[in-house]
Amino acid sequence: GAVVSQHPSWVICKSGTSVKIECRSLDFQATTMFWYRQFPKQSLMLMATSNEGSKATYEQGVEKDKFLINHASLTLSTLTVTSAHPEDSSFYICSARGDQGPDYEQYFGPGTRLTVT
Amino acid sequence: GQNIDQPTEMTATEGAIVQINCTYQTSGFNGLFWYQQHAGEAPTFLSYNVLDGLEEKGRFSSFLSRSKGYSYLLLKELQMKDSASYLCAVTDSNYQLIWGAGTKLIIKP
Numbered sequence: 514g515a516v517v518s519q520h521p522s523w524v525i526c527k528s529g530t531s532v533k534i535e536c537r538s539l540d541f542q543a544t545t546m547f548w549y550r551q552f553p554k555q556s557l558m559l560m561a562t563s564n565e566g567s568k569a570t571y572e573q574g575v576e577k578d579k580f581l582i583n584h585a586s587l588t589l590s591t592l593t594v595t596s597a598h599p600e601d602s603s604f605y606i607c608s609a610r611g612d613q614g615p616d617y618e619q620y621f622g623p624g625t626r627l628t629v630t
Numbered sequence: 631g632q633n634i635d636q637p638t639e640m641t642a643t644e645g646a647i648v649q650i651n652c653t654y655q656t657s658g659f660n661g662l663f664w665y666q667q668h669a670g671e672a673p674t675f676l677s678y679n680v681l682d683g684l685e686e687k688g689r690f691s692s693f694l695s696r697s698k699g700y701s702y703l704l705l706k707e708l709q710m711k712d713s714a715s716y717l718c719a720v721t722d723s724n725y726q727l728i729w730g731a732g733t734k735l736i737i738k739p
Binding site: 547555556557558559606620621622623624626 | 670671672673674675678717726727729730731732
């Protein structure tokens with residue numbers, strides 16, 4: 514149990530275009546979802562926290578108009594990178610916390626590698 | 631500020647034991663996690679400590695001392711597949727995860 518999927522697993526896009534990444538909890542209801550970004554050889558950096566049905570809370574330095582997060586249901590959250598630029602190329606990982614398992618545990622998706630050319 | 635320190639890189643030999651240390655300074659404490667992350671993959675959960683002491687799970691053990699702001703992950707009988715980054719993360723008073731930069735563990739035959 515407690516499986517989180519992400520789609521796509523990798524994407525290449527041209528500079529200036531937008532990319533949407535989906536994060537789904539497959540067998541549990543995710544009341545809270547987290548979006549992380551990880552650059553090569555660096556640790557995870559939390560971008561935002563989203564609770565179902567409410568606006569996401571963004572970390573300092575993360576542009577909310579550039580990284581649009583929607584958590585419309587208890588099983589789906591989306592991250593849209595708008596007007597992507599090469600510096601947005603990174604590994605994006607979502608995690609979910611909900612009614613499955615201990616309250617403290619986050620379950621991670623497999624990640625999405627974004628390359629902006 | 632909030633800070634988690636762990637060594638950047640460690641090298642060990644197959645079959646040996648290695649201890650990866652983590653020290654933290656956070657606003658509040660609601661538990662400490664260790665995750666394993668292979669290159670290009672998402673982290674996978676290894677252990678969770680909220681009380682002082684040692685938690686053993688197979689070849690992996692994790693220790694916590696809250697008074698010292700210190701934890702370690704102990705890996706026994708190292709295998710080549712244990713080559714990965716090991717991430718220490720602490721849940722603060724707001725139940726937010728604060729991540730360390732990770733320790734890259736290199737296993738040599």
